[in-house]
Amino acid sequence: MNSPAPAPSKAPIGSLRALWPFVQRHLGLFTGWLLALACSSAATLSLPVAFRTMIDDGFSSGANIDRTFGFVMVVVLVLALATAVRYFFVTLLGERVVADLRGRLYARLLDLDASFYDRSRTGELVSRLTTDAELLRSVVGSSMSVALRSTVTVFGSLAMLFVTSPKLAAWAVVGIPLAVLPIVLGGRRIQKVSRDSQDRIADANALATEALGAVRTVQAHAREPYERNRYGAALATAVETARRRIGAQAVVTAVAIALVFGAVVGRARRDRRADDRRYPRPVRDVRADRRRLRGCAGRGLERAAARRRRHGPDQRPAA
Numbered sequence: 215m216n217s218p219a220p221a222p223s224k225a226p227i228g229s230l231r232a233l234w235p236f237v238q239r240h241l242g243l244f245t246g247w248l249l250a251l252a253c254s255s256a257a258t259l260s261l262p263v264a265f266r267t268m269i270d271d272g273f274s275s276g277a278n279i280d281r282t283f284g285f286v287m288v289v290v291l292v293l294a295l296a297t298a299v300r301y302f303f304v305t306l307l308g309e310r311v312v313a314d315l316r317g318r319l320y321a322r323l324l325d326l327d328a329s330f331y332d333r334s335r336t337g338e339l340v341s342r343l344t345t346d347a348e349l350l351r352s353v354v355g356s357s358m359s360v361a362l363r364s365t366v367t368v369f370g371s372l373a374m375l376f377v378t379s380p381k382l383a384a385w386a387v388v389g390i391p392l393a394v395l396p397i398v399l400g401g402r403r404i405q406k407v408s409r410d411s412q413d414r415i416a417d418a419n420a421l422a423t424e425a426l427g428a429v430r431t432v433q434a435h436a437r438e439p440y441e442r443n444r445y446g447a448a449l450a451t452a453v454e455t456a457r458r459r460i461g462a463q464a465v466v467t468a469v470a471i472a473l474v475f476g477a478v479v480g481r482a483r484r485d486r487r488a489d490d491r492r493y494p495r496p497v498r499d500v501r502a503d504r505r506r507l508r509g510c511a512g513r514g515l516e517r518a519a520a521r522r523r524r525h526g527p528d529q530r531p532a533a
Contacts, residue, residue, distance in 0.1 A: 233354065234320075236311045243307040250300035251359065254528040255366040257293035259374065264289045267420040298357065308355020316347050337423030348410070393473040400466035414455045418448035 237244055268282040323339060375383040425432055425441045432441055 233311065233315075233350070236314050237307070237354070239314060240307055240310050243310070247300060247303035247307060247359070250296050250303055251363055251366070254293060254296035254300055255363060255370065257289055257296055258367060259370045260289050261293070262374075263494040271350065300363075304359040305355045307353045308353075311354050312347050312351040316343060316348060319343055319347070335420045335429070336423065337420030339415055340423055341419040345412065345416065345419070393470075396469050396473070400462065400469065401406050402467065404459060404462045407455065407462055411452065411455040411459050414448070418452050421445050421448050474486055 264282075264286045268286050271278050272281055310400070318389075320343065343381065372383060372386070375386060421441075422445055434437060
């Protein structure tokens with residue numbers, strides 16, 4: 215009795231190294247993308263410094279206003295230009311890499327013997343040539359750029375945070391992994407369901423390609439209702455798999471938002487309690503009374519100004 219075949223293991227992220235020979239053919243685009251990425255990340259990290267300078271020193275004098283606002287404008291323009299250049303280079307790189315990959319795969323399919331096509335469905339091969347290659351284009355042209363940019367921004371922000379407030383940076387280093395861990399676990403689940411969804415779409419495309427390729431045979435044997443039902447069942451399976459993927463993504467999104475904003479609210483509540491312990495009740499009462507007095511004084515001045523407008527600047531209201 216033959217033992218069952220082992221289930222295919224999940225491909226590690228290191229399998230993307232197979233794309234590197236295709237990227238090496240376009241080193242000019244790759245180098246331009248890296249330079250634009252460095253410029254856009256540096257400009258993004260400089261924005262808080264620019265706005266802090268504008269708020270702290272920009273309104274002290276006329277010369278400072280021109281200088282600080284000019285500095286902010288320069289940072290914004292550099293960010294806009296670098297982002298546009300980065301998008302152009304990485305998108306064009308993705309298109310060229312996928313074009314080379316499709317040409318290489320098509321040439322390989324033409325070199326295979328006839329027995330391979332007897333074992334494989336033509337529709338599935340066409341789906342791998344189109345759909346899977348399109349997914350690789352999104353990886354090279356979008357996901358890779360976003361991942362590297364986010365990594366640079368995270369490490370740069372942590373360095374600036376340690377310089378500004380080491381205590382807050384330590385809390386961030388401890389809290390961020392705890393908040394990211396559920397998202398990572400959910401992401402693995404989403405990855406598995408997404409792969410199943412792609413397989414079901416490939417099955418539906420294979421059925422449609424086979425039926426349309428032999429449409430004369432289908433019509434000669436009056437198999438149109440059977441093919442419609444079979445294709446409809448394949449579409450229903452694909453939609454059900456996509457529903458599970460969308461549900462998993464929705465759960466991960468809700469968990470991420472709850473963790474992030476829950477941490478913010480918890481921190482604000484803790485700071486408020488610390489403020490209450492730092493200042494006793496009489497001090498807080500004095501502060502509240504002072505705010506009420508300022509409000510009463512403001513309302514009194516508004517009423518006096520209204521009466522002055524009503525009776526004229528040189529007239530006084532009768533007693």
